[in-house]
Amino acid sequence: LGPLHTEFDGKGYAYTSMFISSEIVKWKLGTWEVVDRVPTYYSIGHLMIPGGDSKKPFGKYVLAMNKITKDRYPPTGAELTQSAQLFDISGEKMKLLLDFPTIGEPHYAQALPASLIRDKQVKFYSLKESTHPRVARAESETGIERSGRRVNVKMIAIRSHFAPDNIEGVQEGDTVYFSVTNIEQDWDILHGFAILGAENAELILQPGETRTLKWVARKAGIYPFYCTDFCS
Ligand SMILES: [Cu+2]
The missing domain is CATH 2.60.40.420 (Cupredoxins -  blue copper proteins)
Structure with missing residues (x-):
């Protein structure tokens, strides 16, 4: 109940977050049949498969970003952490890997294999090449x-x-x-x-x-x- 967002695994399946019934529903493209469902705690909003909104999803995991934290964590004050769950989706059935607190109500996220950025990132600024007018190199x-x-x-x-x-x-x-x-x-x-x-x-x-x-x-x-x- 209450479908909000859908992501794809690139292998013919879609995963839809269900806000009201607090679950992820996995269904098959083409036949539209439901093949699996897992509970999320609670009231999932966005969900994310790495690359799951692109033409070529990486498709190994799905992350549930939940909107309601009722009865999950110790009372830390007026503001409570939110909750998220990470599932393995490499097999037929979704498998819970990690249930963890997160900040705010996460409003979508994206993930990608580290290999795509590992060799391309700026790791530090070269002092030798600095053209900053106020640089002191030593x-x-x-x-x-x-x-x-x-x-x-x-x-x-x-x-x-x-x-x-x-x-x-x-x-x-x-x-x-x-x-x-x-x-x-x-x-x-x-x-x-x-x-x-x-x-x-x-x-x-x-x-x-x-x-x-x-x-x-x-x-x-x-x-x-x-x-x-x-x-x-
Ligand atoms: Cu320091």
Whole structure:
């Protein structure tokens, strides 16, 4: 009851989410007969077969994204997690592999074999090839310069420190532009930058990336800054 969405496995079957009866129904294209059904907990909305809305589905799994979590999880407050279920659809009957909590009411999703993106993804930004005007490729390229009431700081971030990490001489009312380069060239070492008194932002830096945070020295004092991608 209550069919919402349909995905295809590329092998002649369709899978329809049933919101009211809380189930996935598998049916055969052409004869339209129902060949299998599995319960979902509860009130499934979208469902997803990797590539299942394309001409060539990958067709090994179906994911149920449910809208109602009634009686599933401990009470964690007014907001409860939603639930999802992953089924193996490589055989005749759907087989539950994993039942797990997820965030929000997931509104569709897509999945694909890792091999399609593994060799094509940008893993980190090459420092050598960086054309960023504020890049500092090494500690020797960092520096602090003043022009009027503006202070430009060029910094590097590396595990587990910044350089320079002690900046003196900023005056009350100055505007400081912190340009920070994460000089790591390992794809999975991120760094961040936050400073006390920054009102609405901080930086997160992919390896090889340079970004700038504007900060105003509103009052004389000592202001700590730190890496938000905890590394020390
Ligand atoms: Cu860090």
